[in-house]
Amino acid sequence: MNPRSLELAPEFSSRVLYGEPMAKHTSWHVGGPVDIYFAPRDAMDLAAFVRQLRPNVALMWIGLGSNLLVRDGGIRGAVVSTHGALAAFERLNATNIRVEAGVPCARIAKQCVKWGLGPAEFFAGIPGTLGGALAMNAGAWGGETWRHVVQVEVLDRRGARRVRPAADYEIGYRRVKGPENEWFLGAQLQFERKPGVNGDAIRQLLEKRKETQPIGEWSCGSVFTNPPGEYAARLIEAAGLKGFRIGDASVSEKHANFIINHGAARAADVEALIVHVQRQVAEVHRVDLATEVRIVGVPA
Numbered sequence: 001m002n003p004r005s006l007e008l009a010p011e012f013s014s015r016v017l018y019g020e021p022m023a024k025h026t027s028w029h030v031g032g033p034v035d036i037y038f039a040p041r042d043a044m045d046l047a048a049f050v051r052q053l054r055p056n057v058a059l060m061w062i063g064l065g066s067n068l069l070v071r072d073g074g075i076r077g078a079v080v081s082t083h084g085a086l087a088a089f090e091r092l093n094a095t096n097i098r099v100e101a102g103v104p105c106a107r108i109a110k111q112c113v114k115w116g117l118g119p120a121e122f123f124a125g126i127p128g129t130l131g132g133a134l135a136m137n138a139g140a141w142g143g144e145t146w147r148h149v150v151q152v153e154v155l156d157r158r159g160a161r162r163v164r165p166a167a168d169y170e171i172g173y174r175r176v177k178g179p180e181n182e183w184f185l186g187a188q189l190q191f192e193r194k195p196g197v198n199g200d201a202i203r204q205l206l207e208k209r210k211e212t213q214p215i216g217e218w219s220c221g222s223v224f225t226n227p228p229g230e231y232a233a234r235l236i237e238a239a240g241l242k243g244f245r246i247g248d249a250s251v252s253e254k255h256a257n258f259i260i261n262h263g264a265a266r267a268a269d270v271e272a273l274i275v276h277v278q279r280q281v282a283e284v285h286r287v288d289l290a291t292e293v294r295i296v297g298v299p300a
């Protein structure tokens, strides 16, 4: 589709970016251009944008791109970025908070500690937004996003907002199944009162993470989900794949479930490495590894 023929309403056509490289918006720093990229001002602006978008234009929302592999040919349609736009954060009562989807998870962890609420420290280990965490049921150190969800606020493809209880979703390990063609604007989360909680717990967890994971390098965290009763990292390491390289992408020496872009990798290198790891692990261990990372877009 020719991006100029997407026919946006005049108030938006001058505010979107045409052909924006997705490599600028993913933690792997790979990914080709999206037809149109829109960074809304707030939830109302976002709803107005979605409302005027032609129904045949594919729409995707992203947070911080920390769980996304965008192929080198890019994305046809529109990408909306929530980070910086959906930023509201408030305490509703003794145990409940309302957080908009663009808020970074690390901020939820810190603010909950300040308010004496928990357990929310695990959010500090997730370098994405609440929207991404809701879409993925992100979790760390035994904590999981959806254990705390009371209700979510969503926007549908026609730009209508509604509130849904957590019971409308089927939740599993890194899996969330809900109504199609809806996106998260925010959520009401519930925690327990933990008056003694302080920042030390977060600092200790982050220290531990730094010892075991290649933090600071370009990755998307764990590439594969853990099979039942197993660790993907153990299977990959035991298959002799630590350090295995395709182009400028390699399996991390520090944590075998991480794939690192050393600077010049293309999405095709990363994807070829994912497929190679899956084949080798299937051959050696007779286990099929499923990807946790979302692979989107078209090849170059």
Ligand SMILES: Cc1cc2nc3c(=O)[nH]c(=O)nc-3n(C[C@H](O)[C@H](O)[C@H](O)COP(=O)(O)OP(=O)(O)OC[C@H]3O[C@@H](n4cnc5c(N)ncnc54)[C@H](O)[C@@H]3O)c2cc1C
Pocket: 027, 060, 061, 062, 063, 064, 065, 066, 067, 068, 082, 101, 125, 126, 127, 128, 129, 130, 131, 132, 133, 134, 135, 136, 137, 138, 139, 140, 141, 182, 183, 184, 185, 215, 219, 220, 221, 222, 294
């Ligand atoms: C170093 C590192 C460590 C990590 N450690 C962990 C970890 O311990 N635990 C863990 O679970 N994950 C981890 N991750 C992965 C990642 O941070 C999480 O999956 C996170 O929840 C993704 O959030 P995001 O905002 O970056 O989402 P994105 O990567 O932008 O998007 C991920 C998916 O969510 C969808 N999405 C995003 N926002 C919305 C929305 N508002 N409504 C509907 N759908 C939406 C996107 O379309 C996409 O399908 C790690 C990543 C890195 C780089």
